Amino acid sequence: MTDTKWHPELTQSAGPKYLSLVRALRDGVRRGDLAPGMRLPTVRDLAWRLGVTPGTVARAYQIATQEGLLEAAVGRGTFVSTQSRRLGPTEPLYRQSMTDPDDDDGVVDLRSPQLPDVGQTAALSRAMTEAAQEIGQSWLEYPGLRRDRYCREAAVEWFSGCSLGPVVTPDDIVLTLGGQNGLNVAMQCCLRGDRPVVLCEELAYPGFRHAARLNRAEVVPVALDAEGMVPEALDAACRRFGGQMVCITPDAQNPTTARMGMERRRAIAEVARRHDLQIVEDDCYTAPVSGLDSLRAMAPERAWHVTSLSKTISAGMRFGIVVAPEGMGEAGRLTAQHSYFGLPRPVTDIATRLFTSGEAMRLRHAAQDEMGRRLQILLRSFGNLDLGWQPGLSFVWLRLPTGWRASTFTRMAEAEGVLLRSADEYVLQDGHAPNAVRIALSGGVSEERFQRALDRLRQLLDSPPADLPV
Structure with a gap:
């Protein structure tokens, strides 16, 4: 029977609506709001309820089905999977082994590059102090x-x-x-x-x-x-x-x-x-x-x-x-x-x-140098994989090895406390997303934490899920 009461809240989520809906499906399964075998609303019904296009819902259902969270039965509808490999309702989202004493949730965010502090805070403080001393009518x-x-x-x-x-x-x-x-x-x-x-x-x-x-x-x-x-x-x-x-x-x-x-x-x-x-x-x-x-x-x-x-x-x-x-x-x-x-x-x-003062150019080069060191750390871990990268650039493009789908890999990386961006986030509506993820370099965490995050990703890449839908 269709679950007419399930109504995810998407208005507070950042990013594309279809990805927000995918996250809502994952959370619903994790919490138990979407029980195994439950029939989901039709694409058009849920699209009407949420105020989005049917294509948005269809894309989210497709990704969740690829991840093994949902099952599609021709002529019968879409159901919560009873066989999928997924987080149980009591399993924590991030494993405790990723947690540092000075970090609240242990998450290493590799979705967007995080700048290292190579002197910016001190330079900004000086500039703000000097500017404050010259406040006049023009302000x-x-x-x-x-x-x-x-x-x-x-x-x-x-x-x-x-x-x-x-x-x-x-x-x-x-x-x-x-x-x-x-x-x-x-x-x-x-x-x-x-x-x-x-x-x-x-x-x-x-x-x-x-x-x-x-x-x-x-x-x-x-x-x-x-x-x-x-x-x-x-x-x-x-x-x-x-x-x-x-x-x-x-x-x-x-x-x-x-x-x-x-x-x-x-x-x-x-x-x-x-x-x-x-x-x-x-x-x-x-x-x-x-x-x-x-x-x-x-x-x-x-x-x-x-x-x-x-x-x-x-x-x-x-x-x-x-x-x-x-x-x-x-x-x-x-x-x-x-x-x-x-x-x-x-x-x-x-x-x-x-x-x-020349600070802007000096800080620019110092930040690029630090990101270059982080890139070398990543290349040592992933150097034999199919990577796109440039010296000095603060992200890489990883084409996933056989056995992985980008949506599944990002979900399982998230469970390990590492946040990535799937190719789905860059493709235009109705476009084809390649089997790849973008990994940003994080200068905002220690090199040790960054290395541990890469180690987690490498362990996942070397052990693709046996039950990945084909």
């Missing part, structure tokens, strides 16, 4: 369209050694509340009509699609290969769907770690010109300077180069930088002014001090 006024010029002038230093085309000036720069806000500003400047089209990599940073939805845009996936977005696939997508903007991560593709070569970059820029596409170039995961020309260098009339301090200095600062296309800096700043009146004066004062 009582709105930031204004041009009052952040002093910070834009200082921020130019961040791009030393980068090839962004013609000399970057303060007039080209838009200051934003982090990289995600930078994506929104670029889209707000460029997208027109009731249903504009944004093209992006078929496996992509979820923030691309979130920003597109906020701007009423339809997102169209474009195929990837070992170098990232395929120019011929982009051209074909433009011919079929049109498009006003393409979102690309050429230097450190998230999540696959791919890097475009020069010929590929030139081809992408040519397709963008042919179809009059604006380009958003995401450079938030800053790896060591590659020496390759950026897309903005190749198409300065149409490329929006987006970066931030979040991955190398401080995510809490919410400081982002957009290098707008030639002649579009004022339009970008006007959009920012209309949206959020510019960055808060304390943030621009602190950031300016970090830039002008």
Whole structure:
């Protein structure tokens, strides 16, 4: 009989709704709310109850079935499995062996890179103290369209050694509340009509699609290969769907770690010109300077180069930088002014001090060096596996060995106290997720804890579940 009373709460969960529903199914099984053999609501019924699309529920049911939590019987419905390998209602979510005395839950979070403290807290403290000593009338006024010029002038230093085309000036720069806000500003400047089209990599940073939805845009996936977005696939997508903007991560593709070569970059820029596409170039995961020309260098009339301090200095600062296309800096700043009146004066004062003192660049390199050491630890543990990685990049892409599915692996890693991101979180709706996971490097825990987390993952990888559904 269908359980008409089960109604999971998804409004408080972060991330895609289908993954929130998968977590609710796991929790329901673990607590005993969903008993073995219980018949679940139909896809359409549960979608109506939760206020989501039927595709969201169907995708969650599919993942939970792959994990062995559910069973689908043709013509009868979907049931809680009576045979699956899963956590019992009394089994703790995280094993005690992962717990340190100074940590509350023993969890090692490898979903997003956690910055090591290589001097940021001390540098921020100094900058804040100096800024506080110079508080004046300007702090009582709105930031204004041009009052952040002093910070834009200082921020130019961040791009030393980068090839962004013609000399970057303060007039080209838009200051934003982090990289995600930078994506929104670029889209707000460029997208027109009731249903504009944004093209992006078929496996992509979820923030691309979130920003597109906020701007009423339809997102169209474009195929990837070992170098990232395929120019011929982009051209074909433009011919079929049109498009006003393409979102690309050429230097450190998230999540696959791919890097475009020069010929590929030139081809992408040519397709963008042919179809009059604006380009958003995401450079938030800053790896060591590659020496390759950026897309903005190749198409300065149409490329929006987006970066931030979040991955190398401080995510809490919410400081982002957009290098707008030639002649579009004022339009970008006007959009920012209309949206959020510019960055808060304390943030621009602190950031300016970090830039002008040289602290920002020093901290950037120190953080990358520390992440490089963490990467070497990971490679020693996983070096014989199918990994995508780059020196200095703070995450790796693990293509799972035979016997594993990404959804099952992330669930069982979670039971061991290690949090990962499955490929499902990067695929666009109705897209195909490869059998892979992204592992971020954590600089926020000791090397010993980081190594123990990797050891747990390695033990799982070497012992795939015998009862994995086929």
